Amino acid sequence: MPTYKLISSVTVGSGGAANITFSSIPATFTDLLIKVSARTNRADDSDDLYLTFNGISSGYSTRNLEGGGTTVSSDSFAGIGTKIGRMSQNAANNTANTFGNSEVYIPNYTSSKIKSISIDNVREHNGTYGSLNFIAGLWNYSGQPAITSITFTPNGSFVQYSSAYLYGISNA
Amino acid sequence: MSTLTKIVVNCETGEEQILNLTAEEISDLEASAAAYEVEQAAKIAADQAKAELKASAKTKLMAGLPLTAEEADVLVI
Numbered sequence: 001m002p003t004y005k006l007i008s009s010v011t012v013g014s015g016g017a018a019n020i021t022f023s024s025i026p027a028t029f030t031d032l033l034i035k036v037s038a039r040t041n042r043a044d045d046s047d048d049l050y051l052t053f054n055g056i057s058s059g060y061s062t063r064n065l066e067g068g069g070t071t072v073s074s075d076s077f078a079g080i081g082t083k084i085g086r087m088s089q090n091a092a093n094n095t096a097n098t099f100g101n102s103e104v105y106i107p108n109y110t111s112s113k114i115k116s117i118s119i120d121n122v123r124e125h126n127g128t129y130g131s132l133n134f135i136a137g138l139w140n141y142s143g144q145p146a147i148t149s150i151t152f153t154p155n156g157s158f159v160q161y162s163s164a165y166l167y168g169i170s171n172a
Numbered sequence: 173m174s175t176l177t178k179i180v181v182n183c184e185t186g187e188e189q190i191l192n193l194t195a196e197e198i199s200d201l202e203a204s205a206a207a208y209e210v211e212q213a214a215k216i217a218a219d220q221a222k223a224e225l226k227a228s229a230k231t232k233l234m235a236g237l238p239l240t241a242e243e244a245d246v247l248v249i
Contacts, residue, residue, distance in 0.1 A: 008183045017179045018201060019191055024184040048208065155205040157176065
């Protein structure tokens with residue numbers, strides 16, 4: 001029976017943060033799961049959050065399926081190759097104190113093969129518009145290293161009370 | 173302007189560090205954000221243009237009028 005253990009968590013303080021990194025991730029689990037609740041100071045209706053591994057900015061590919069209530073779309077994005085995205089999060093123009101939510105699943109994060117990443121993301125602000133993203137990502141980097149660190153970076157900066165929880169999943 | 177910082181959590185020790193960004197990191201962040209703004213503007217413009225084409229195509233179809241090639245393209249999957 002799979003087990004589910006909190007490895008580490010972080011909540012952004014009053015000074016905000018440009019990015020959040022989980023480093024020295026133990027290799028003792030089978031899969032990783034990260035739950036993110038975020039809002040940024042970007043002066044707009046939304047911001048996008050990106051993911052990189054081991055401090056490396058290459059080898060990534062992303063496909064994003066997005067629903068916005070009345071519209072649907074599918075796209076990659078300009079940063080393709082350098083990071084995985086685009087997890088839409090709440091930003092400065094949204095209702096105060098509302099946050100976007102992302103769930104990132106990374107199976108076989110220690111394998112020596114290409115890594116797959118699936119992301120379920122929602123942004124709503126108790127208003128008339130929200131969006132939902134399903135994101136499929138791959139990390140195909142030379143040498144196929146195990147994932148030992150994960151960094152989340154928005155275009156703006158995380159505001160206070162944004163949080164991220166990293167869990168390890170074991171198959172026993 | 174306040175100093176940009178990053179949070180690094182060491183999963184082995186549990187230590188949480190709040191570090192100032194380096195000049196290179198700030199430069200990268202600014203370049204990425206600028207590219208994002210350009211990309212967002214292009215995406216919004218493309219979505220708007222597509223919506224207008226679809227609306228025009230629908231109006232013409234219902235009125236029995238010929239479509240332009242661009243209007244036909246947005247209707248054919």
